[in-house]
Amino acid sequence: MFSFYIAKRYLLTKKSHHAINIISGISVCGVAFATAALVCILSVFNGFQDMVANLFTAFDPELKIVAAEGKFMQADSKALQNLKNHDEIAVISEILEDQALLTIHNRQVMATIKGVDDNFEKLIDFNRIKFGDGTYSLHADVIEYGILGINLLSNLGIDVGFPTPIQVYAPVGDEHIDMNDPSESFNQDELYSPQVAFSVGQQKYDSKYALTSLRFARNLFDKAGMVSAVELKLKSGADIDKMKRTLSNELGDGYIVMDRYEQQEDTFKIMKIEKLISYLFLTFILMIACFNIIGSISMLIIDKKNDAMTLRNLGATEHQIANIFMIEGRMISLIGAIIGIAFGLALCLIQQHYGIIKFGQSAGSYIIDSYPVSVHIQDIIIVFFTVLIVGLVSVWYPVRQLSKKYTSVMALIVVCMMTSCSSNNHQFKIEGKFEDMPAGEFYIYNQGNTDGKIDTIYINNGEFAYIGNAEVITPYTIIFSNALEQVIFAKNGEVIHYKASANDLKNYRVDGNEENELMNRFREQVNGMNTAQQRDVATTFINEYPASTAAIYLLNRLFVQEQSTPIDLIKKTLKTIKKTQPQNRFVLKIENSIKQKENGQIGKPIPSIDVKTKTKHTINIGKTDAKYTILVYWATWMPEQYDFIDDFAMLTEDYSSNNNLKIIAISLDAEIYKWEDFIKNDTAYCEHSCDGKVWDSEPVKKLGITTIPTFVIADKNHKIIARGNSLKDLEKELQKLIE
Numbered sequence: 001m002f003s004f005y006i007a008k009r010y011l012l013t014k015k016s017h018h019a020i021n022i023i024s025g026i027s028v029c030g031v032a033f034a035t036a037a038l039v040c041i042l043s044v045f046n047g048f049q050d051m052v053a054n055l056f057t058a059f060d061p062e063l064k065i066v067a068a069e070g071k072f073m074q075a076d077s078k079a080l081q082n083l084k085n086h087d088e089i090a091v092i093s094e095i096l097e098d099q100a101l102l103t104i105h106n107r108q109v110m111a112t113i114k115g116v117d118d119n120f121e122k123l124i125d126f127n128r129i130k131f132g133d134g135t136y137s138l139h140a141d142v143i144e145y146g147i148l149g150i151n152l153l154s155n156l157g158i159d160v161g162f163p164t165p166i167q168v169y170a171p172v173g174d175e176h177i178d179m180n181d182p183s184e185s186f187n188q189d190e191l192y193s194p195q196v197a198f199s200v201g202q203q204k205y206d207s208k209y210a211l212t213s214l215r216f217a218r219n220l221f222d223k224a225g226m227v228s229a230v231e232l233k234l235k236s237g238a239d240i241d242k243m244k245r246t247l248s249n250e251l252g253d254g255y256i257v258m259d260r261y262e263q264q265e266d267t268f269k270i271m272k273i274e275k276l277i278s279y280l281f282l283t284f285i286l287m288i289a290c291f292n293i294i295g296s297i298s299m300l301i302i303d304k305k306n307d308a309m310t311l312r313n314l315g316a317t318e319h320q321i322a323n324i325f326m327i328e329g330r331m332i333s334l335i336g337a338i339i340g341i342a343f344g345l346a347l348c349l350i351q352q353h354y355g356i357i358k359f360g361q362s363a364g365s366y367i368i369d370s371y372p373v374s375v376h377i378q379d380i381i382i383v384f385f386t387v388l389i390v391g392l393v394s395v396w397y398p399v400r401q402l403s404k405k406y407t408s409v410m411a412l413i414v415v416c417m418m419t420s421c422s423s424n425n426h427q428f429k430i431e432g433k434f435e436d437m438p439a440g441e442f443y444i445y446n447q448g449n450t451d452g453k454i455d456t457i458y459i460n461n462g463e464f465a466y467i468g469n470a471e472v473i474t475p476y477t478i479i480f481s482n483a484l485e486q487v488i489f490a491k492n493g494e495v496i497h498y499k500a501s502a503n504d505l506k507n508y509r510v511d512g513n514e515e516n517e518l519m520n521r522f523r524e525q526v527n528g529m530n531t532a533q534q535r536d537v538a539t540t541f542i543n544e545y546p547a548s549t550a551a552i553y554l555l556n557r558l559f560v561q562e563q564s565t566p567i568d569l570i571k572k573t574l575k576t577i578k579k580t581q582p583q584n585r586f587v588l589k590i591e592n593s594i595k596q597k598e599n600g601q602i603g604k605p606i607p608s609i610d611v612k613t614k615t616k617h618t619i620n621i622g623k624t625d626a627k628y629t630i631l632v633y634w635a636t637w638m639p640e641q642y643d644f645i646d647d648f649a650m651l652t653e654d655y656s657s658n659n660n661l662k663i664i665a666i667s668l669d670a671e672i673y674k675w676e677d678f679i680k681n682d683t684a685y686c687e688h689s690c691d692g693k694v695w696d697s698e699p700v701k702k703l704g705i706t707t708i709p710t711f712v713i714a715d716k717n718h719k720i721i722a723r724g725n726s727l728k729d730l731e732k733e734l735q736k737l738i739e
Contacts, residue, residue: 024296028336030289035340035387036347038282042379043348045275047372052202052267059200059209061093061123061231062240064258065251071098072226079251080230088243091233093119096217096226101169102156102210109155111148112208113168115217123233126198132160134195139213146191149206150199160197165190170220187220283386290394293329297395326396333391337384345380348373428490430466430476432498438462443479443637444488446470447553447586454479454637473515475553475586479639480505487557489515489549518550534558535565542573547580552587560593561707567601570594593706600704602721606631606714607702611666611689614676619664619687621699622718626662628737631712632686632730633705635668635694636678644709645679647727655734656685663687668694668708713737 065080067073073080075094083092096115101108116138126136131150138145146166153159156166169186191212200206218224234243240259247257261268351357355370434440440459444466457464457478468476470491478486488510490496496512507527510516522541526534538554545551555577559570571594578587598604606629608622621631634644648665655661663686669675675690691697699705703712711730713722722733 024332027289027292027296027332028339030292031286031333031336031387031391032340032343034282034286034289035337035383036344038279038286038383038386039341039344039375039380040347040373041278041282042275042383043344043373043375044371045271045278046374046376046379049268049271049275050374051372052264052271059124059129059198059202059205060260060263062234062260063232063244063247064263065230065232065247066228066256066258068254068256072096072223072228073255075225075227075230079255080227082250083230083232083247086243086247088234088238089232090235091119091122093117093123093231093233094214094227095120095229095231096214096221096223097228098170098217098221098223100220102152103167103169104156104158104162104164107156109152111152111210113170113217113220114209114211115214115220116211117214120211120231123231129198129200130196131199132196134160134193136196137194138211139215143192144189144213144216145194147194147211148197149209150197151203151207152210153197155207160193161195162193165192168220172222187222189216189220191216283390286387286390287394290333290391293332293391293395296332297325297329329395330388330392333388333395336391337387340387341380341384344383345375348375426492427467427469428492428494428496430464430468430488430490430496430498432457432464432466432500434459434462434464435499435501435503436462437502444476445479447475447477447556472585473513473549475549485639487519487553489513489519489553515548515550518545518548519553522550522554531558531562535562539573542576546577549586551577552581552584552590556586556590556593556706560590567594567598593704595704598704600702600712600720600723602723604720606712606718606720607698609698609702611664611699612691613664614679614688614690617687619689621664624662624718627660627716628662629714629718630661630663630730630734631699631703631714632663632665633668633700633708633710633712634665635708636674637669638708641678644727649685651727651731651734652685655738658738660738661734664689666690666697666699668697668700668705670694 065083083089094117097112099110100113102111103109118138120138121136130136136147138147146168148156153162156162158166168189168191172185172187191210198206198211214227218226234240244257244259248255251257351371351373358370437459438461442457442459443454444457445454446468455466457466468490470476473489473491476488476490478488480486484505486500486505486508488496488498490512494512496510496516498508498510500508507523509520511520518541522537526537529537535558538558541554542551555570555573559565559573574587574590574594578591581587606622608620610618610620612618621629632648634648635641638644652663655663665686665688667675667688667690669690670692672690672692679688689699693700695701695705705712707725709725709727711722711724711727711733712720713730713733715721724730724733
């Protein structure tokens with residue numbers, strides 16, 4: 001009840017961002033229109049089905065009894081004679097039906113002769129299908145009449161009042177045809193015109209059937225005392241389905257009782273299949289419309305993060321908060337369903353009374369001019385629950401994930417608030433504020449970790465908070481979507497304050513400890529300088545503050561990670577720092593990186609290391625048989641990774657035909673499944689490898705890779721001839737190699 005109340009208020013009240021109201025309205029409209037389409041399309045199919053059923057009613061009986069095996073049955077059987085004992089049956093008509101050849105004026109047509117008894121006129125409303133000025137009559141004292149379908153008359157080339165009798169031929173029993181005198185193998189008789197025909201409006205009847213007397217049919221087909229069917233008409237108000245079940249039980253397995261729909265099973269089965277397929281297609285469209293709800297709910301979750309945090313402080317659980325947005329999605333689906341059904345029913349009502357949608361230019365060519373519509377209550381119920389179920393399924397997983405994601409962020413903010421109010425020496429907190437950046441996200445990672453873990457920080461109303469755990473002063477790197485990097489120093493028990501402007505992210509300020517103050521002064525000094533100039537200032541800084549963590553960071557960032565920095569200069573600078581903090585783990589890490597960097601310098605051999613590719617092949621990077629081996633280091637977590645992989649694919653495609661080149665892309669991802677998912681559709685013409693060890697991977701450590709992206713090129717003797725940090729530089733080197 002609590003979640004429903006909040007969800008209702010969120011749905012009906014104005015949001016802080018007008019776009020959310022608009023998107024919510026669009027979501028409702030999308031569901032409503034898809035629902036209305038379902039109602040209208042299903043009702044149109046019902047209309048066609050009812051129209052066809054009415055047409056068949058003129059010729060097909062309410063119930064029809066046929067033999068379970070064979071074509072004919074004895075008319076005087078006890079089971080059939082017992083039909084007369086049922087008070088619900090108004091008319092019983094015996095039928096004998098079979099194929100015969102009709103000829104007149106040198107025209108021959110195969111037709112179905114339907115011999116009926118005198119009760120047949122009571123069974124059907126002949127006036128509905130009557131064509132011509134004559135009267136219904138099947139026989140006189142000495143002649144037999146034939147009432148033909150209107151199209152059958154046309155096929156024979158005669159009109160309703162044909163003066164010459166039609167000759168009718170049927171094979172004699174089971175005898176073989178005597179080729180010497182074929183006429184002896186056929187029964188022959190004549191049908192005269194009663195000056196009337198019939199037109200059901202169905203090709204099946206109008207082109208194939210000829211009505212005549214039961215006596216004529218029995219004589220023609222040599223079936224005295226036999227019938228092919230018994231057709232029944234029930235009294236007004238009788239339950240057809242109930243009567244069908246009763247007769248089926250009484251007659252037993254030797255007979256089949258069929259209603260009108262079963263008599264025309266093929267036609268109605270096709271219509272049902274078409275209706276089902278249309279329902280499935282429209283349901284798929286409804287699913288797409290329901291995905292609009294996800295966008296609306298996603299924006300609402302972001303918009304109401306502060307409200308959710310307040311609810312958490314008041315005791316609401318994450319499940320209750322998630323249910324608020326889930327119920328919101330259900331309410332949008334429900335409102336869309338109600339509006340859509342009402343709108344669909346209104347359209348159907350208008351079509352029923354006014355027929356506004358015609359058959360186009362074909363109007364007037366059929367028995368109706370506009371699309372028929374028939375609303376069935378069971379279809380409305382099916383549509384209603386379809387919309388609710390599709391709406392629920394469409395939003396359940398995304399809303400759960402989004403709610404979990406943002407409630408986790410809110411939980412982090414709550415922890416931050418609690419931390420700021422207490423002296424927690426087991427964590428640190430970074431509080432940040434951006435000018436001109438109300439919302440967004442960026443990434444942060446601990447430079448002391450080798451697991452490649454990167455956290456995402458979300459900006460809300462221009463502010464953010466981050467909680468971490470660092471027992472010693474540790475550099476944390478912030479990465480923005482434009483690949484800009486910033487550093488913040490923190491350790492447990494501290495509250496660090498960050499401030500920057502979205503218009504000038506490079507000039508940021510961090511307060512909270514001495515290391516950040518030192519970096520603030522350094523950034524002010526090097527503002528506007530290039531890398532070489534910054535390195536000169538950094539040398540002075542390191543000599544002045546060798547015991548600082550900021551000095552270690554600058555050594556790593558401006559000396560070790562820059563490929564152009566001489567190894568001797570790096571060693572000299574490191575020696576200055578090591579005198580004051582020889583056991584610092586960051587210093588030891590840099591010292592190890594320098595050793596690795598020396599191993600990977602130009603002129604050094606590529607180590608013999610086996611790497612497994614994504615195709616499960618093993619390649620030894622130090623023993624390839626190519627003239628040139630190119631190693632490219634990257635990771636899915638590095639900035640602008642999508643641009644990198646696209647550019648890399650284009651680059652490898654340009655050189656794919658060169659058999660002298662062996663290109664291997666080595667990923668520094670910790671989670672191999674993420675790497676595999678990232679490159680599953682990759683079109684790069686090269687080998688891919690990832691062992692999940694990040695910076696501890698053998699091909700990374702032994703070649704001194706300290707930053708990504710990085711490329712290494714070795715010649716046929718497996719000695720390094722080039723290194724670099726960009727794809728542009730790699731392309732220049734490749735152009736030199738193939739010249």
